[in-house]
């Protein structure tokens with residue numbers, strides 16, 4: 001578990017590295033359901049069988065438990081072993097995570113198609129160049145055809161990919177050729193997401209696939225259908241509809257809420273409706289309505305990945321990451337929280353009941369007791385957005401006490417892989433060559449994707465911040481998405497000045513020359529596909545091997561909690577990138593399957609999983625892995641790891 005901030009005897013344990021959260025906890029003491037941290041404390045100790053992946057409840061002969069040291073728990077009722085059970089559970093997590101990303105992607109594809117046909121008012125093609133790029137990758141004829149016709153074909157093809165019965169899905173062709181050959185040889189080129197998720201569910205049900213290696217191959221195929229399919233389509237089509245992100249200034253933390261304005265918090269993952277809410281909230285007639293209710297205007301902010309989506313394209317401020325959702329409501333300043341899908345805790349409706357906040361769900365897939373449901377209608381998105389903004393305005397006069405912590409920080413976001421291309425190479429010679437050159441000459445030691453969630457099992461943000469500070473101090477350029485990016489943003493690491501303050505000499509030189517932060521915010525969780533594309537672009541630029549596995553690059557999710565994170569981890573491993581997870585890991589009690597994930601996959605995939613709860617050791621492992629790749633490429637120049645001494649650590653803890 002991550003280190004705590006310095007504790008004084010008798011004082012409660014800090015739950016967050018974020019002062020805004022710690023300030024709000026006093027206001028949360030009387031909440032009937034408590035906060036996420038209270039509920040975790042009540043659930044502790046948690047069942048170790050479950051924690052270690054050793055509980056099988058896939059049939060009614062169970063539930064069965066496993067413990068290699070006790071004869072009684074050696075086999076399940078059907079004779080199944082711990083390794084098979086852990087593998088089945090892991091593959092089901094991948095399938096669930098894939099389903100979540102990809103159902104989001106399908107929603108985007110359907111709206112995209114409706115927009116292309118002119119049937120979705122308010123949506124339009126904003127990035128024509130990207131549309132043409134996708135059209136080419138999907139094998140759609142461009143010639144002198146009308147943009148509208150091309151868009152209709154792209155939309156139709158994208159929707160069909162989700163249900164495609166035969167592989168491989170077309171965007172797989174974007175990967176390095178060597179990687180494609182590995183997938184072919186292993187027989188894991190994915191078909192459509194729907195088919196892969198169904199097959200994963202089938203193979204993990206009672207009495208079917210009983211070979212952990214065979215199971216993880218299907219898990220890989222499913223995850224690849226997510227990374228190079230569902231998630232990638234979500235990102236790409238969102239970019240075409242709403243614009244490909246470019247560097248943009250934003251702000252983060254609870255201090256972005258405004259006392260005198262109607263505060264609308266957008267929470268969840270899909271940007272389709274939020275994009276329209278951004279438009280409607282600026283509408284003078286809406287602002288006038290807010291003023292008529294005694295507010296000075298309308299303030300929009302986000303939580304979780306929807307926040308990242310509207311930050312990346314509009315600079316809409318972020319109120320916080322996953323663990324902020326309850327404390328944000330406890331400020332008493334949130335007039336409406338709009339929730340679409342994923343990562344929305346059931347507790348928010350209960351917490352909202354103690355304040356005046358209206359929770360509005362907008363997706364038929366995700367309803368909640370205690371919330372108002374206003375269904376998002378893609379054919380009249382502006383109409384839905386108006387209804388929602390009006391409901392928030394109506395609620396403004398119902399506010400009681402308001403307490404907004406005065407804590408916020410600036411950040412720069414908007415680093416799509418296209419932007420990195422332009423920034424590093426210049427508009428007229430856009431290329432990854434300068435990045436590759438700086439990796440080869442050692443100014444940049446390597447690349448790390450630090451992504452994923454928050455979990456109450458780790459002091460909020462502490463592992464992200466410690467890990468990322470150590471990585472950049474050692475000249476590793478960090479790419480981020482999701483709640484991880486928000487954690488580091490709160491710490492000021494997503495600002496160009498962080499390079500001089502925290503980065504090693506080589507990385508700082510590059511960042512200062514280009515004017516970028518040492519930590520690049522690439523978007524939401526589905527945008528991890530941007531990291532796949534960036535890694536592929538680096539391979540294709542040349543000089544660093546011919547596959548993702550050759551790159552001095554590694555991924556990490558030090559505070560993960562969602563099944564989606566497991567799907568992402570597996571598609572990175574299957575794409576050749578090693579990943580390390582923190583907090584906890586659901587296979588630790590199954591030695592055979594753990595060995596397969598942590599060592600065995602090297603042979604077939606060229607990459608493995610790892611688990612390390614201490615962020616400092618995690619940093620060391622990541623740097624060692626990067627150095628090993630540099631040595632294999634023959635570009636290792638002696639470079640000592642900057643060891644954090646006690647004084648530096650204290651400074652780190654002081655934030």
Ligand code: NFS
Nearest residue numbers: 304305343453482483525
């Ligand atoms: Ni992704 Fe994690 Fe959720 Fe986004 Fe945050 S918790 S796996 S980062 S908001 S999906």
